[in-house]
Amino acid sequence: MSEAAGAGSAPIRSPCTNICRIDDATGWCVGCGRTLDEIVRWGTTDGADRDGVMAQLPARMAASRVRRM
Template identity: 60%
Template structure:
């Protein structure tokens, strides 16, 4: 099971979009992350850049963690 995550340890939710400023995930996605299988996580991760751009949010923090 992959431990890849888009988390950059900037866990703040934008009140308008309900997206994390750091990674672009929603609270339900963050809560379920470790229960998701690898394919579901990769699917969510593929959506995050466009989701952040569509919401007008610039990711805060560094690169996503791996490991």
């Protein structure tokens, strides 16, 4: 079931850091770690799917930092 944004509903939590650039090698945003598809669909994706993406982000960001060294 998707969450509807409306009066009284909580805003959708986003990992966006306003550093928006997709890394060509990984396909992940260098600021938040999401793929372009995940970013585009974020507002319409259900909470469980967003939670799944959020769970992957720490490992993606760590891998990106190692790759840039």
